[in-house]
Amino acid sequence: MVGKSKEIDTLEQEEKFIDDLVNKVSKAQKEYATFPQEKVDEIFKRVALKLSSLRIPLAKMAAEE
Numbered sequence: 001m002v003g004k005s006k007e008i009d010t011l012e013q014e015e016k017f018i019d020d021l022v023n024k025v026s027k028a029q030k031e032y033a034t035f036p037q038e039k040v041d042e043i044f045k046r047v048a049l050k051l052s053s054l055r056i057p058l059a060k061m062a063a064e065e
Contacts, residue, residue, distance in 0.1 A: 032040075 035043075
């Protein structure tokens with residue numbers, strides 16, 4: 001029975017983690033919706049540039065795996 005208790009604890013921790021994450025995302029989404037288009041464009045530009053700079057290291061990691 002001890003094993004079941006640990007499983008339940010783990011499931012409860014996972015559910016709490018997911019619930020907390022969803023709440024954070026929801027809050028961020030509400031704030032993000034208030035941004036002017038110029039700020040949204042700048043955020044997407046920065047994310048795209050960062051991801052672009054990581055493409056080679058990520059490709060190498062994928063090839064090694």
